[in-house]
Amino acid sequence: MIDPVSWAWQGTDLSIRGGAPSSGQRGEPGSFRQVMQDTIASWRVSQHANHRMEERGISLTAGDWRAMEQAAKQAESKGARDTYMVMGDVGFVVHLPSRTLVTALKHEEHPIVTQIDSVVFVSRPDR
Numbered sequence: 001m002i003d004p005v006s007w008a009w010q011g012t013d014l015s016i017r018g019g020a021p022s023s024g025q026r027g028e029p030g031s032f033r034q035v036m037q038d039t040i041a042s043w044r045v046s047q048h049a050n051h052r053m054e055e056r057g058i059s060l061t062a063g064d065w066r067a068m069e070q071a072a073k074q075a076e077s078k079g080a081r082d083t084y085m086v087m088g089d090v091g092f093v094v095h096l097p098s099r100t101l102v103t104a105l106k107h108e109e110h111p112i113v114t115q116i117d118s119v120v121f122v123s124r125p126d127r
Contacts, residue, residue, distance in 0.1 A: 042069070042099050049092070049101040058090050058104050063125045071122045072096050080118035087122045 043065060045053070053059070060068075068085060075083050076096050085092045086107075093102040093116060105113075 044098065044100045046100055046102055049103050052104045056090075056104065056106055056109075058106070061124075064122075067122050067125055068092075068094075069099075071120045072099065075118055075120050078118070080120075082116045083118040083120050084113045084116045085120050085122050087124050 064087065067087075071085060072083075072094065081096055082102075083094050083096060085094050089108070090104060090106050091113065092104050093113065094100065095102055
């Protein structure tokens with residue numbers, strides 16, 4: 001089961017599944033805010049990944065989600081479907097067609113990753 005996960009961005013709660021701001025405010029069509037909401041809304045976090053992120057103290061910023069979306073598009077253009085996205089000392093197994101984070105881990109704790117067809121190194125722009 002995939003549960004929606006919410007993050008706060010500039011004071012507006014965004015649901016990963018729905019993408020609609022809960023405060024009722026919407027950016028203008030084509031505005032940076034709307035593009036940001038659409039990018040974040042296209043991603044899902046599995047219940048397992050959410051649990052692992054909480055357990056391991058892994059968090060993602062809006063910039064991280066944007067960087068992951070760019071990396072996902074590039075990987076898909078090369079034919080990838082199930083990829084391991086490396087961001088610093090953490091990694092995420094991602095099913096690209098559904099934009100779902102399957103699991104999250106720290107490299108030093110889990111040096112072997114299976115059931116992937118590609119690896120993508122993602123720069124964290126704000127860290």
